[in-house]
Amino acid sequence: MSTNLHFNPNPLPLDQVDLLKKFLAEITSQVDWAGIRYVQEITHWRGTRDEKPDINSLSIEKGVCIEVLLGGQFAYGTTSDLSPAGLLRAFQKARDMAVAIGRHGVFSFTKSHRPTVTGRFSSHHNEPLDQTSLAEVTDFLMGANKRLRVSEKIVNSQALAMIVDCEIRLLSTNGTDVEQKFLLMGQHYSATAQDGGEAQTRTLNGSLNRCYQAGPEVFDKDRIFVECERVGREAVELLTAEECPSDIRDLLIDPDQMTLQIHESVGHPLELDRILGDERNYAGWSFVKPGDFGKLQYGSKQMSISFDPTVTGEYASYAFDDSGNQATREYLIKDGLLERGLGGVDSQKRLKLPGVANFRSSSWNRAPIDRMANINLEPGHAPLAEMIANTKKGIYMQSNRSWSIDDYRNKFQFGCEYARLIEDGKLTKIIKNPNYRGATVQFWNSLKALGPASEVQTFGSPNCGKGEPSQVIRVGHSAPPCLFSNVQIFGGGK
């Protein structure tokens, strides 16, 4: 049989689970509560550049995070040494630390914050890894390179696949037993065109933004190759495009940029640990105050956003977070009104506010913190064509290439790869270096129309960074095209 994408030499064997359970039974008398989270993650990076192999890597991450509760304090010991001695060392470090924290903890937690849960989750996929050969994937990526290179002016064509096969097992001294399995596919395609001093890059929906819970069926030649040819052409078009004007006008944003807009200016400021100040030495605080829930008109009446880890196929779907909290869909913002923040059980108790099941970690070697999962903007009723037709003076921007926002998540500036002017209801000139800036609440209150359900697109990213020590997490976002009035736009130049 030919070499396929399946590679899992040591799936968590039952005797290993028994060993972890036995270990928990042995330490139970020394703590108020303890949990073990076992994580195994097998990742393929498969990349080609200009029809030549660029990256071929295969990694196995494997280890445990032991969470100890003693005297009101949680502490975490993590290790890749799963022998009884290795587990014991990680446990003892966590236990000693819980004691040392003692009266200096931010809150006194109890066993009730880690209730007993049992359950299973397995992400959906059509095709299994063992039915797709490595040679097919390589050919596919090289084929994509070829389609991206529509002209001699393309100096760089890249195709990249990130395939993750992940298994998480959560066990605890009070009988929690949760098993979750994920098959995750990420794709990135980009073309850079250059002529003289000008260079422009165009990608399929931004950098590694095509991320889904799926199988190898995502390597769909018919669809991806056509899109690669389009972005190749668009990169070349940008070489002779006009610079983005500097003025104030209506801004129509494509779903692939809306996902970034939602992520940075809604997702992060609503994280309860940011509101609590946990993150203020690193990623930052939040302009949102605990008293704003139920009161702040975050955006226009047409803005409704949900936290939804239950969507089949979206990148950050799951059934339980890392504290065993069962994941459910919740409105964060309804009809523009701020309703609920993004915080797991620990933050909910500290703030005395409702939250969601989002206490998540990047892997076995990090403690969970409040994270986004799938954060989705609900559709409206205005088809894209109609929004364009109704705009006298506007611009339509696509695909993120630059992002920056202040540490309270107020003043943002985002740059896109590609834009078209909208003049008297029609798409006209192609525009290079399109940027826009604004302030979060004012901006969302200028949202005046959203595309219908049929125009919603879903993307994802493996790279949301946060935390001390730092960690990246997988997120998913979906949105329709959206029209905002009177936004400050501008172009490039020294």
Add this chain to the structure above:
Amino acid sequence: MSTPKTNPFCETANGHFSQLCEDFFSLLKEGEDATCNLQSEQQDYLRFNGSKVRQSTFVQQHDLQIQFQSRNRRLDVNAQLSGHRDEDLLLLKQLLARAREEVQVLPEDPYLVPMSNSGESHRDHVGRPPEARELVDYLAECTRDTEFTGLYATGPMVRGNRNSRGQKHWFSSDSFFLDYSLYTLNSERENKAVKACYSSNQWQQSEFLQDLNEAKLQLKMLQKKSKVLAPGIYRAFLTPSALDELVQMLSWGALSLGSYKRGQCALAKLYEGKEQLSSKVHLSENFDLGMGPQFTPLGELTPMQLPLIQGGKLTTLLSNLRSAKEYGTESNGADLGENPRSLELKPGTLTRAETLKKLETGVYLSNLHYANWSDLQNARITGMTRYACFWVDKGEIVAPIKDMRFDESLFRLLGAHLEELTAESRIIPSTGTYQIRQLGGKKLPGLLASEFRFTL
């Protein structure tokens, strides 16, 4: 105080790594080669919020990355090791079997760099950093009433490199950093904060308290009502920490040969001589800083001193053997991403005493935040002011400012608008902790600019 010894964790990791490499290399057949890179750490991470502990995490990990070559093909395989010889060797055998399978179906790699022996090197930076639990009481007490928030990271870190041609490199460091901020409310009840970082390989109470007290003093100055600036152009002084946020952008391919060839290099115009920086700008890689290994994952040794920008001209781009082969040039020992690891910007002559006087009227920027390219080809960066930033009038600090968004090109800031660099430099260690605690750092002076552009 007695001299610190090598941490036992480093010694155990070294023993395990050499044994495992020996075992693994002995399995290789004719025509097969491998390079092994080890990244190991044993870290205590302790996170504070408001002088209280939010979270503590102990991490022990051994991350092994193997580049396998055969038949002009290559596969990188990575595994997290248990630290037990039999178990780890079994895993490596499984990975080797997979690698052998893959090289049968992967296409030939035209830029493959055959392995060779670059020799041996060994450096241990010993230390005696305190364990996290020893500091909980102390930090909670001495920072009371400052809303002290931040991260203490401590423990040994190792990097090892060996290949089947006999090459052996080793680097270890046993150190800590305390990266923190203090908070206050100003007269308008707005949040104001100051940032500091204390790092070393041995905790010296007096050093830490000096840092802390300086931060507390700045905090007092932040209690005044903020000045609101209108968008526009201002004279500005950037401390080494503020400048670091901009220099950090050079790690996004701006000094990379490969990225230049692929149209993604922010300093392309500088390299081609279409732009020029001030003759005061001298930027080099300097491994004498001792903050990270001189060897790369390919096993190349970067020169101890590697000038990149000299007198405002970008004379050298970072390149590794792989891109040297692709583009027909010479390697200068860059890492896989061809990004700088130990940058030093040469200091100037501006003394601390003169700084405010020479700034005259403008902004004093202690820290910048969240930089990103707003126009890559023009090396234009947007970002925010953060922490202790002040309005200075006639050489005197008058008031803190409300945070502003900047959007400014390095070609202007380090070019025509660079007035002076400070005589004093600061070593800024990397405090990155994604996946594993990072090594490396920079040495930077402060910068006085005649123009700095705020946009929002």
